[in-house]
Amino acid sequence: xxxxRPFLPVSSHAGSDPTGPSENRRKPMKLQLSILFVLLTVGFxxxxxxSNNGSDNGFVKENEHGSLASPSSEKQLRPVSRGPAVGxxxxxxxxxxxxxxxxxxxxxNNSMLSWQRTAFHFQPEKNWMNDPNGPLFYKGWYHFFYxxxxxxxxxxxxxxxxxxxxxxxxxxxxxxAMVADQWYDKNGVWTGSATILPDxxxxxxxxxxxxxxxxxxxxxxxxxxxxxxxxxxxxxxGNPVLVPPPGILDKDFRDPTTAWLTSEGKWRITxxxxxxxxxxxxxxxxxxxxxxxxxxxxxxAVPGTGMWECVDFFPVSKTEENGLDTSVNGPSVxxxxxxxLDDDRxxxxxxxxxxxKNGTWIPDEPKIDVGIGLRYDYGIYYAAKTFxxxxxxxxxxxxxxxxxDSEAADMxxxxxxxxxxxxxxLFDKKTGTHLLQWPVEEIESxxxxxxxxxxxxxxxxxxxxxDVGPATQLDIIAEFEIDNEALEKTTxxxxxxxxxxxxxxxxxxxxxxxxxxxxADDSLSxxxxxxFYIAKGSDGKLKTFFCNDQSRSSVASxxxxxxxxxxxxxLEGEKLSLRVLVDHSIVESFAQGGRTVITSRVxxxxxxxxxxxxxxxxxxxxxxxxxxxxxxxxxSAFIRPYPNDKESQ
Amino acid sequence: xxxxxxxxxxxxxxxxxxxxxxxxxxxxxHGTGANMVETTCQKTPFYNLCVSALKSDPRSSGADVAxxxxxxxxxxxxxxxxxxxxxxxxxxxxxxPELKMALRDCADYYNAIVKYDIxxxxxxxxxxxxKFGVEGATDAANEADACxxxxxxxxxxxxxxxxxxxxxxxxxxxxxxxLLL
Numbered sequence: 001x002x003x004x005r006p007f008l009p010v011s012s013h014a015g016s017d018p019t020g021p022s023e024n025r026r027k028p029m030k031l032q033l034s035i036l037f038v039l040l041t042v043g044f045x046x047x048x049x050x051s052n053n054g055s056d057n058g059f060v061k062e063n064e065h066g067s068l069a070s071p072s073s074e075k076q077l078r079p080v081s082r083g084p085a086v087g088x089x090x091x092x093x094x095x096x097x098x099x100x101x102x103x104x105x106x107x108x109n110n111s112m113l114s115w116q117r118t119a120f121h122f123q124p125e126k127n128w129m130n131d132p133n134g135p136l137f138y139k140g141w142y143h144f145f146y147x148x149x150x151x152x153x154x155x156x157x158x159x160x161x162x163x164x165x166x167x168x169x170x171x172x173x174x175x176x177a178m179v180a181d182q183w184y185d186k187n188g189v190w191t192g193s194a195t196i197l198p199d200x201x202x203x204x205x206x207x208x209x210x211x212x213x214x215x216x217x218x219x220x221x222x223x224x225x226x227x228x229x230x231x232x233x234x235x236x237x238g239n240p241v242l243v244p245p246p247g248i249l250d251k252d253f254r255d256p257t258t259a260w261l262t263s264e265g266k267w268r269i270t271x272x273x274x275x276x277x278x279x280x281x282x283x284x285x286x287x288x289x290x291x292x293x294x295x296x297x298x299x300x301a302v303p304g305t306g307m308w309e310c311v312d313f314f315p316v317s318k319t320e321e322n323g324l325d326t327s328v329n330g331p332s333v334x335x336x337x338x339x340x341l342d343d344d345r346x347x348x349x350x351x352x353x354x355x356x357k358n359g360t361w362i363p364d365e366p367k368i369d370v371g372i373g374l375r376y377d378y379g380i381y382y383a384a385k386t387f388x389x390x391x392x393x394x395x396x397x398x399x400x401x402x403x404x405d406s407e408a409a410d411m412x413x414x415x416x417x418x419x420x421x422x423x424x425x426l427f428d429k430k431t432g433t434h435l436l437q438w439p440v441e442e443i444e445s446x447x448x449x450x451x452x453x454x455x456x457x458x459x460x461x462x463x464x465x466x467d468v469g470p471a472t473q474l475d476i477i478a479e480f481e482i483d484n485e486a487l488e489k490t491t492x493x494x495x496x497x498x499x500x501x502x503x504x505x506x507x508x509x510x511x512x513x514x515x516x517x518x519x520a521d522d523s524l525s526x527x528x529x530x531x532f533y534i535a536k537g538s539d540g541k542l543k544t545f546f547c548n549d550q551s552r553s554s555v556a557s558x559x560x561x562x563x564x565x566x567x568x569x570x571l572e573g574e575k576l577s578l579r580v581l582v583d584h585s586i587v588e589s590f591a592q593g594g595r596t597v598i599t600s601r602v603x604x605x606x607x608x609x610x611x612x613x614x615x616x617x618x619x620x621x622x623x624x625x626x627x628x629x630x631x632x633x634x635x636s637a638f639i640r641p642y643p644n645d646k647e648s649q
Numbered sequence: 650x651x652x653x654x655x656x657x658x659x660x661x662x663x664x665x666x667x668x669x670x671x672x673x674x675x676x677x678x679h680g681t682g683a684n685m686v687e688t689t690c691q692k693t694p695f696y697n698l699c700v701s702a703l704k705s706d707p708r709s710s711g712a713d714v715a716x717x718x719x720x721x722x723x724x725x726x727x728x729x730x731x732x733x734x735x736x737x738x739x740x741x742x743x744x745x746p747e748l749k750m751a752l753r754d755c756a757d758y759y760n761a762i763v764k765y766d767i768x769x770x771x772x773x774x775x776x777x778x779x780k781f782g783v784e785g786a787t788d789a790a791n792e793a794d795a796c797x798x799x800x801x802x803x804x805x806x807x808x809x810x811x812x813x814x815x816x817x818x819x820x821x822x823x824x825x826x827x828l829l830l
Contacts, residue, residue: 152765154765154766154769154785155769155772155773155778155781155784155785156768156769156772156781157772187775187776188776188778190778209776209777213775213776213777215777250777251715251776251777251778251829252777306830307830342779342780342830343830345780406788406791407761407765407766407788407791407792408757408758408761408792408795411761411765558791558795
């Protein structure tokens with residue numbers, strides 16, 4: 001029986017009148033009693049006052065007056081907000097529009113929900129997916145493993161899903177690679193990475209959550225190395241190979257990386273953890289992947305960043321336009337340390353120098369150290385992992401894209417999460433501080449009909465429709481030129497701008513916002529702007545911001561309405577350049593060749609199927625812009641089970 | 650005059666004595682030592698609810714934050730399950746079509762809470778991937794919120810109190826799990 005009373009402070013029994021007229025006859029006794037009671041009550045009252053803290057007065061009032069919808073109660077029914085400081089993104093992705101208190105959760109129908117499924121992004125046929133695991137290229141196939149819940153569209157019961165592809169785009173589902181069948185991974189077959197040995201064999205290190213809920217590292221390898229599909233996996237009989245070392249808590253030890261060779265010929269890996277609120281990366285050396293030696297020092301640490309999940313460590317060339325094997329080192333090489341921060345659900349990277357002898361790494365710019373500087377992606381993007389693709393000599397990045405709609409909708413549609421299109425990673429020679437991400441070239445094989453628009457003039461305060469036919473599966477490459485006069489004449493100001501705290505595209509500046517409206521309907525009642533906003537400082541210097549505005553992307557109230565984005569370095573002589581992949585409910589946008597990237601999930605109710613359109617827009621007050629674009633219709637990647645009855649899921 | 654004053658004083662004394670023995674102040678009477686429950690609950694948006702929920706479970710004395718998070722999710726599960734039963738019972742006797750519709754929506758929301766949100770939170774806390782626990786608990790709060798909004802234009806909200814407890818307790822659990830990050 002539900003009795004909520006124990007949780008409610010007992011209402012005052014004001015109104016009970018214990019005394020009666022008979023008391024009047026015993027005056028002296030009563031006086032003494034009164035004094036005694038007064039002293040007692042003063043004492044109690046004093047105790048109450050001094051130790052009372054943060055009590056829910058509003059709650060008590062509601063109970064007394066029985067009001068159902070007093071303003072204070074509505075305020076208390078807001079979703080819990082978190083984030084230690086201003087500017088830290090909401091970890092929970094449920095930010096409802098402020099004026100939607102009167103709206104119900106949106107009545108999603110099957111037509112709207114089934115439209116949301118992507119055509120060319122990797123996702124399993126149903127249920128929940130999260131981190132990418134152990135990506136590699138082996139015997140002619142790209143392999144992709146992933147955290148998967150075989151039972152529901154929410155996180156839980158995690159095992160390893162598996163798929164293969166010849167080109168990182170057309171994926172074929174295979175049976176689950178590993179399930180929770182040992183005591184050391186009974187409570188979770190979690191994230192791990194693959195290492196390819198010099199003889200071509202593969203080893204996999206992954207985190208298991210044991211029957212006692214301790215996080216340990218386990219070794220697994222293919223049952224049959226001659227099987228190009230790597231269908232069956234064997235777990236090493238002596239697992240776990242690593243348990244939390246002294247000083248590290250049982251639940252702060254996960255996500256081992258791909259190994260790289262040291263100058264002594266040993267293999268080295270790093271595993272993220274934390275000590276109090278300092279995020280760290282532990283380093284282990286091994287000769288056989290079975291016995292490990294924990295290095296005295298750590299790879300790196302940054303105070304205040306919290307737990308480092310899915311740490312990644314890899315070299316990039318300062319000079320060449322190709323990727324490097326994880327073991328490569330040398331004078332023309334920089335090393336990247338990346339961590340997924342548990343605290344704010346974002347992926348951060350930093351470029352620096354690796355000191356091989358003692359297994360440490362120092363950032364080039366401590367101000368943009370791991371966790372406090374640059375992000376791979378300013379939208380919804382987490383648990384990313386790279387691998388060296390020896391097939392095409394490039395480093396490829398995978399990233400998990402969660403949902404930003406309501407969990408109820410996820411359950412209704414029966415699935416949650418997609419992966420980003422794999423991206424190549426290169427050191428940005430021009431800035432020296434950024435990495436460049438770009439969709440793998442194989443995605444171009446999906447391009448169908450193309451449309452070209454040259455020097456389309458978009459005056460300040462106008463919208464130009466782009467007739468490209470259906471607009472839910474597109475690859476867009478655009479360049480924008482802002483008229484110089486406006487750039488020079490505009491007066492600068494001290495006002496600071498940030499995408500997330502701005503008013504989105506309705507907030508007009510002299511030199512922005514301007515860009516594209518994707519997944520927009522004819523009346524623009526739903527629209528997702530992907531745009532630039534140029535701010536001029538009082539010193540005359542221009543700063544360009546790249547943003548993605550979800551505030552009007554859907555009339556539904558139960559989807560994320562934030563504005564994502566960040567500064568994007570635009571160098572002398574560069575035009576504003578943009579690439580956007582639109583694939584139903586996911587939009588991936590790349591500014592300045594991939595210097596700043598934003599991925600967002602979009603859930604329109606009207607701008608779907610044939611009603612979705614594409615527009616150019618310029619909501620600046622002073623600048624006009626000239627846009628040149630090439631736009632392709634994109635084919636589906638037809639991701640499906642591997643065509644073999646015995647082996648398909 | 651004397652009698653009136655004495656009567657008033659006695660009356661006030663009686664009231665304060667009673668108020669003093671409510672759960673809140675009873676706790677404060679035990680002293681202001683660094684009690685894990687109190688310090689943890691101070692970091693949640695509903696202190697009193699948090700304290701009374703946790704303390705009602707004997708496991709709370711000597712529990713660490715992870716233990717308190719588990720107790721919190723257990724309590725939440727009990728409250729949500731009971732509220733779902735309440736909704737189901739009300740649906741059987743409800744005649745008004747709008748009331749039925751609102752109750753049916755709430756049944757859906759509570760099914761989600763009991764079947765998905767809370768198990769996710771429990772699993773995340775026990776196995777040590779707390780971010781999913783924060784998400785699960787926050788989802789539960791949002792489902793309860795959605796249920797409540799369905800009654801905004803209704804004259805009566807029969808499950809107001811239990812729904813509010815589920816919402817607030819979810820928010821409390823989310824805050825506690827956050828401390829594990």
